[in-house]
Amino acid sequence: MTIEVRVPVLPESVEDAIIVTWHKKAGDAVRRDENLLDLETDKVVLEVPAPADGVLRSILVEAGQTVMSGDVLALIEQALAPAASSSATPAPAEAEVRQASVPDSSKFAAAAPASGVATTAKLSPAVRRVVAEEHIDPGSIEGSGRGGRLTKGDVLAYARKGGSRLEERVKMTRLRKRIAERMKEAQNTAAILTSFNEVDLNAVMDLRTRFKEEFLKHHGVKLGLMSFFVKACCEALRKHPVVNACIDGDEIVYHNFQDVGIAVSTDRGLMVPIIRNAEGLSLAEIEKTIEQFAVKAREGNISLEDLQGGTFTITNGGVFGSLVSTPLLNPPQSAILGMHAIKERPVVVAGEIVARPMMYLALSYDHRIVDGRDAVQFLVSVKESLEDPARFLLGL
Amino acid sequence: MTEQNMSGTFDVIIIGGGPGGYVAAIRAAQLGLKTACIDMFTGKDGKPAPGGTCLNVGCIPSKALLDSSKHFHHVGHEFADHGISVKNLTVDIPKMIARKDGIVKKLTGGVTQLFKGNRVEFFHGKGHLLAGKRVEFTPADGTPAISLQAGSVILASGSVPIAIPNVTFDGEFIVDNAGALDFTSVPRRLGVIGAGVIGLELGSVWSRLGAEVVLLEALEGFLPTADITISQHAAREFAKQGLKFHFGTLVKGANVVKKEVLVTLEDKEGESQLTFDKLLVAVGRKPYIDGLLSLDSGVRLTDRGQIEVDGQSRTSAPGVWAIGDCVRGPMLAHKASEEGIAVAELIAGKPAHICFDNVPWVIYTEPEIAWVGKTEQELKKAGVKYRSGSFPFAANGRALASGSSAGLVKMLADAETDEILGVHIVGASASELIAECVVAMEFHGSSEDLARIVHAHPTLSEAVHEAALHVDGRAIHRGN
Numbered sequence: 001m002t003i004e005v006r007v008p009v010l011p012e013s014v015e016d017a018i019i020v021t022w023h024k025k026a027g028d029a030v031r032r033d034e035n036l037l038d039l040e041t042d043k044v045v046l047e048v049p050a051p052a053d054g055v056l057r058s059i060l061v062e063a064g065q066t067v068m069s070g071d072v073l074a075l076i077e078q079a080l081a082p083a084a085s086s087s088a089t090p091a092p093a094e095a096e097v098r099q100a101s102v103p104d105s106s107k108f109a110a111a112a113p114a115s116g117v118a119t120t121a122k123l124s125p126a127v128r129r130v131v132a133e134e135h136i137d138p139g140s141i142e143g144s145g146r147g148g149r150l151t152k153g154d155v156l157a158y159a160r161k162g163g164s165r166l167e168e169r170v171k172m173t174r175l176r177k178r179i180a181e182r183m184k185e186a187q188n189t190a191a192i193l194t195s196f197n198e199v200d201l202n203a204v205m206d207l208r209t210r211f212k213e214e215f216l217k218h219h220g221v222k223l224g225l226m227s228f229f230v231k232a233c234c235e236a237l238r239k240h241p242v243v244n245a246c247i248d249g250d251e252i253v254y255h256n257f258q259d260v261g262i263a264v265s266t267d268r269g270l271m272v273p274i275i276r277n278a279e280g281l282s283l284a285e286i287e288k289t290i291e292q293f294a295v296k297a298r299e300g301n302i303s304l305e306d307l308q309g310g311t312f313t314i315t316n317g318g319v320f321g322s323l324v325s326t327p328l329l330n331p332p333q334s335a336i337l338g339m340h341a342i343k344e345r346p347v348v349v350a351g352e353i354v355a356r357p358m359m360y361l362a363l364s365y366d367h368r369i370v371d372g373r374d375a376v377q378f379l380v381s382v383k384e385s386l387e388d389p390a391r392f393l394l395g396l
Numbered sequence: 397m398t399e400q401n402m403s404g405t406f407d408v409i410i411i412g413g414g415p416g417g418y419v420a421a422i423r424a425a426q427l428g429l430k431t432a433c434i435d436m437f438t439g440k441d442g443k444p445a446p447g448g449t450c451l452n453v454g455c456i457p458s459k460a461l462l463d464s465s466k467h468f469h470h471v472g473h474e475f476a477d478h479g480i481s482v483k484n485l486t487v488d489i490p491k492m493i494a495r496k497d498g499i500v501k502k503l504t505g506g507v508t509q510l511f512k513g514n515r516v517e518f519f520h521g522k523g524h525l526l527a528g529k530r531v532e533f534t535p536a537d538g539t540p541a542i543s544l545q546a547g548s549v550i551l552a553s554g555s556v557p558i559a560i561p562n563v564t565f566d567g568e569f570i571v572d573n574a575g576a577l578d579f580t581s582v583p584r585r586l587g588v589i590g591a592g593v594i595g596l597e598l599g600s601v602w603s604r605l606g607a608e609v610v611l612l613e614a615l616e617g618f619l620p621t622a623d624i625t626i627s628q629h630a631a632r633e634f635a636k637q638g639l640k641f642h643f644g645t646l647v648k649g650a651n652v653v654k655k656e657v658l659v660t661l662e663d664k665e666g667e668s669q670l671t672f673d674k675l676l677v678a679v680g681r682k683p684y685i686d687g688l689l690s691l692d693s694g695v696r697l698t699d700r701g702q703i704e705v706d707g708q709s710r711t712s713a714p715g716v717w718a719i720g721d722c723v724r725g726p727m728l729a730h731k732a733s734e735e736g737i738a739v740a741e742l743i744a745g746k747p748a749h750i751c752f753d754n755v756p757w758v759i760y761t762e763p764e765i766a767w768v769g770k771t772e773q774e775l776k777k778a779g780v781k782y783r784s785g786s787f788p789f790a791a792n793g794r795a796l797a798s799g800s801s802a803g804l805v806k807m808l809a810d811a812e813t814d815e816i817l818g819v820h821i822v823g824a825s826a827s828e829l830i831a832e833c834v835v836a837m838e839f840h841g842s843s844e845d846l847a848r849i850v851h852a853h854p855t856l857s858e859a860v861h862e863a864a865l866h867v868d869g870r871a872i873h874r875g876n
Binding site for chain 2: 124125126127128129144145146149151152153156157
């Protein structure tokens with residue numbers, strides 16, 4: 001059977017369209033929903049997908065020509081379809097084009113009522129409502145009702161499966177709004193640049209394995225990875241105070257303390273509780289502080305005080321599997337360290353290729369006050385501390 | 397018999413001319429099959445009265461008396477509210493019964509006419525199925541039996557009332573449904589054994605006409621097959637009307653002494669006796685197969701005495717089908733008719749299917765009770781997640797205007813798909829209101845489908861609409 005490919009119904013304010021490109025030529029095999037041509041109106045470029053599987057028999061209007069709504073563009077010789085689907089969905093080809101040719105939601109809304117008349121005429125009231133609300137093409141659903149009719153359950157199941165074109169509007173929480181503001185503020189103000197390095201965590205892992213039980217017994221808290229990073233950063237911040245500084249008007253504010261924020265993901269959104277004077281804390285004290293924050297976050301009672309201030313931030317995308325990323329500054333701070341997933345990778349150690357637990361490190365920094373040298377050396381310092389934790393002892 | 401049928405050979409012979417048999421006969425004839433229908437019912441005028449229990453001593457005459465008695469009751473008890481007073485109200489029972497008989501005669505005569513119109517050959521008498529789809533017909537007029545040959549046979553012999561031990565029907569004091577339709581005067585005290593459909597309907601008739609009616613029910617609960625909300629509501633309404641119920645009560649025996657029926661009962665408090673002027677036994681019905689089957693007919697029975705059939709109503713004998721009360725499934729006229737149509741179509745080689753899921757149930761009391769689909773207790777037991785909506789007729793304008801505000805509509809829908817799983821109505825015209833729910837369910841409709849359909853105002857059907865809205869917590873005329 002031959003199907004006409006027509007110009008979709010154009011929005012009211014648009015009178016005609018120009019055929020920009022034909023993506024198929026006569027004789028080509030086409031699949032349903034495959035884009036046949038691009039139409040350009042003075043508002044938007046529309047795609048016109050094939051209404052059915054088959055062969056493009058002839059193109060009736062060539063590229064460059066002006067066409068109106070409903071004009072026949074081409075003829076498709078339809079491939080033999082299963083009888084069930086063709087009888088269950090006697091929707092005209094034109095309607096199919098309209099449904100499928102909607103690139104954005106505003107355009108879709110304009111086209112939907114027109115196509116609705118053709119395709120929803122035989123639907124029950126509830127099915128009509130669901131189809132309209134969810135922007136579903138009823139022709140693409142198999143009906144389980146009497147005589148193959150669609151039931152509300154059929155369309156709801158289809159919508160759940162992802163056939164829905166529905167968008168949902170949910171009010172942003174205050175936290176999310178604040179995050180959004182601060183993220184954009186960071187990008188608007190700072191000159192953000194990211195530097196990368198990688199670290200071999202073999203030594204840290206060894207240490208953790210060796211002292212796992214003893215540490216827990218002695219300090220009542222698990223020896224985690226984070227305390228090593230906090231400690232390594234404190235050491236690097238001491239060496240490169242500008243990374244711990246921030247801009248205030250015409251002045252640079254150097255902090256003689258290191259308040260390190262740890263970014264944690266909670267049900268309510270991203271939160272960054274601050275470890276105060278991290279420079280003076282032992283590994284055990286850092287672990288304890290982090291654990292307290294974790295409990296508070298879980299119970300939803302992290303206080304504003306816990307979140308205020310901070311001179312530097314560590315974020316760990318590795319817990320979600322991130323291999324490498326460029327973290328965004330937490331203003332007015334000038335730098336943020338991004339931790340990532342630990343992967344066993346082949347590395348060369350003393351001329352031998354060995355498998356080592358490797359992690360990429362990223363330092364995003366505000367290039368207005370932090371120079372590349374400081375940033376790079378900061379990362380190298382973090383790397384060296386972690387690869388040989390004995391340096392902590394020696395204050396190197 | 398006419399000349400052309402002297403051969404006595406038919407495509408289809410149907411034994412039984414009730415709502416299963418006569419409908420099957422007409423459908424078979426419509427499909428071009430040479431059809432015969434045998435029925436033994438004889439009317440009060442001695443003429444053939446096809447139509448079975450339904451038309452002769454069931455559905456129709458009971459409705460005639462229910463309506464007559466309702467009028468009497470309304471004049472006596474409800475007209476005053478409307479500002480209408482009537483003095484010296486009397487009832488002429490023989491005339492009421494005669495009117496009922498007239499309606500029965502009109503309808504059974506109508507079946508005879510339909511047979512003629514559809515060229516169904518009617519045989520008045522008894523049918524007896526022999527081997528090889530042969531049927532021995534014994535005419536009611538006493539002429540000798542003849543043998544008929546069928547391509548297919550449909551057994552539609554119906555059912556008869558169940559008797560209970562030590563309670564013998566005498567047709568005067570201890571009666572079945574047929575007897576209770578023909579009392580010549582209002583009994584002062586009417587005992588009814590069985591608080592089921594028949595007991596409730598006929599109990600209501602005589603109660604409205606002035607009898608003191610006591611229903612004796614062996615089960616502990618009232619209408620256990622109905623939805624719990626509906627049965628509880630109905631029980632309260634019936635009690636208000638003066639019907640007395642004794643649940644968990646077994647009848648040990650009944651004796652007629654000096655024109656009174658002495659009934660011996662046993663409940664958890666022990667044995668006791670009650671005295672009535674009439675006793676109606678309405679404990680249920682059983683398939684009627686007396687003299688229907690020869691030993692070599694090949695038709696098997698179930699251990700419950702029903703004719704054994706498969707999902708498409710085929711018996712164990714090839715070419716022999718059975719429908720209606722004599723087989724499994726609910727003993728309802730409309731179920732028998734649907735089976736009759738399906739079997740006629742199957743015999744004619746057409747596809748047909750029989751599905752009992754959406755068979756509506758109706759009890760014609762006041763208020764009426766009607767339901768279709770699953771009850772809430774059934775859904776709970778099956779672990780189905782559902783949502784429930786309801787609407788009381790007390791909040792329905794039409795119901796209030798007509799003075800019939802008792803009852804409610806309750807709708808149950810699947811929690812996920814919203815498909816309607818059951819609708820339960822107690823209230824005026826429930827029997828008519830249930831129809832739209834059956835249609836919706838047969839199309840796998842959702843509660844939202846009914847909620848989005850325009851219902852005329854002011855009508856009782858708005859209560860169905862509101863119950864559907866209430867499933868989604870958006871009823872307009874009640875809290876949600």
